[in-house]
Amino acid sequence: MANLGSPKKVLMLCGDYMEDAEAMVPFQALQAYGLSVDAVCPGKKSGDICRTAIHQGSPHQQTYSESRGHNFSLNATFDEIDSSTYDGLIIPGGRAPEYLSMNESVLDLVKDFVKSEKPIASICHGQLILAAADVVKGRKVTAYPTVGPMLVAAGAHWVEPETMASCCVDGNIITGAAYDGHAEYINHFIKALGGTLTGSNKRILFLCGDYMEDYEVLVPFQSLQALECHVDAICPNKSAGDTCPTAVHDFEGDQTYSEKTGHDFKLTANFKDTDASSYEGLVIPGGRAPEYLALDQNVIKLVKHFMDAGKPIASICHGQQILSAAGVLKGKKCTAYPAVKLNVVLGGGTWLEPDPIDHCFTDGNLVTGAAWPGHPQFVSQFMSLLGVRVCF
Structure with a gap:
């Protein structure tokens, strides 16, 4: 059963070719738990779509493969949001963070959440945005392994993921290596928002x-x-x-x-x-x-x-x-x-x-x-x- 009180509000930062599961799983899971979730993308408005990517590894490949995923529908307009009205921020991984990390409005948004000490949950390549926003200095952070050098350069205490399900929590920042770890990642986020399970x-x-x-x-x-x-x-x-x-x-x-x-x-x-x-x-x-x-x-x-x-x-x-x-x-x-x-x-x-x-x-x-x-x-x-x- 979902929460029956006044719903918490969460913002999800989306972009074209974000990883399919890393967007939709937390988006729909949090709604199922009774939270209100707004999905936004710079340069797009409510009702627009973001194309997603399916990333997965194989023991026969040196890196993950990419194929087209679902079309993800946004339900809010980036230019109209007020970060102060949200209780937490979700950042999916995939390829979207590569270009989102160069957007000053995105970086300002992330800095607002860090300053207010509201929970931020970022997964896989999403941590590129955290590094670009200069909010990981002195923080324990994990991510998809190839993101590690950037996080180290940004001053983070890099936590090597033992598996692709690994997660890390340091204060209000929750990080995960990949969608394999969604269970722990989402669990940490709802508890950081003050949620309890029965x-x-x-x-x-x-x-x-x-x-x-x-x-x-x-x-x-x-x-x-x-x-x-x-x-x-x-x-x-x-x-x-x-x-x-x-x-x-x-x-x-x-x-x-x-x-x-x-x-x-x-x-x-x-x-x-x-x-x-x-x-x-x-x-x-x-x-x-x-x-x-x-x-x-x-x-x-x-x-x-x-x-x-x-x-x-x-x-x-x-x-x-x-x-x-x-x-x-x-x-x-x-x-x-x-x-x-x-x-x-x-x-x-x-x-x-x-x-x-x-x-x-x-x-x-x-x-x-x-x-x-x-x-x-x-x-x-x-x-x-x-x-x-x-x-x-």
Whole structure:
């Protein structure tokens, strides 16, 4: 459940080719927790988009690769913001910080947050902006390793990241090496804003598959981890440490969504060894994976266990194809991606039109959403069923 008091306000500093996950995961996670988040970019206004980049490494590469991510919609205008009205600042990484670090208005904005001692969370290459703003002298800071020399030159106490999930906190500055560390990074930020968690430590299971939608696994997975829940991801015929390739689904002027390759998502547990009774909730991402997962009888058995036991289930987009195949939608009110309406109706569910597309619904133990823009509601409603809450 999200915070019910007066919401904290957070500013996110965006730019073209910021890293896809490093923008959207904290943006939607913080909204799910009940915070108000404004995303701005110099030279752009509310409603404009920033193109994002998917960065990921490989043991076969000397550096990370880059491919196109989602189009990220801004919801505020840079030239109209008043930094004094915000309680914290988020700086995603990627390539955007290279040019943002040369913008005097950006540097002045960062200096305002440092002077006011408000929390700043910066990840990956975002620390280039901190270095350019001359706010890291004497501070312990980590980042993506190639940023280290610049931070040392700027007078920071460089903390070499042991893994790409490493984070560092020094006063009001929170830094992370890469999106792998979002759970700790976001957790530190909400606590720096005065947030407290109740009902955490829940055990949650994610039902994954090849070409599930990138955001629809990463955002809820890391959002729940940041709330100190134990979250496992499994996929039929795969084991802990294996990866599932994901798909970036977006609307770019065609009659249906486009698809691009997303991040490789690492599984945390073995499907064949999973004891469903040890988990308190189930999440089913959308994308293309549900088409084939719905044909797997072991998947069907697992989903039926959660529904028969009345445990919270959250399913989004095409995930409802699995619910339909499992026969668990009978008597349930449910939404989904509109093209999945036939599956819902034939599966005995009562169709709820997702208007607007970010509208999510809860019916008993079931939370359903239509697509990734609805993640703030989707995660918040699932938190409510689990009894997990962030309070400020």
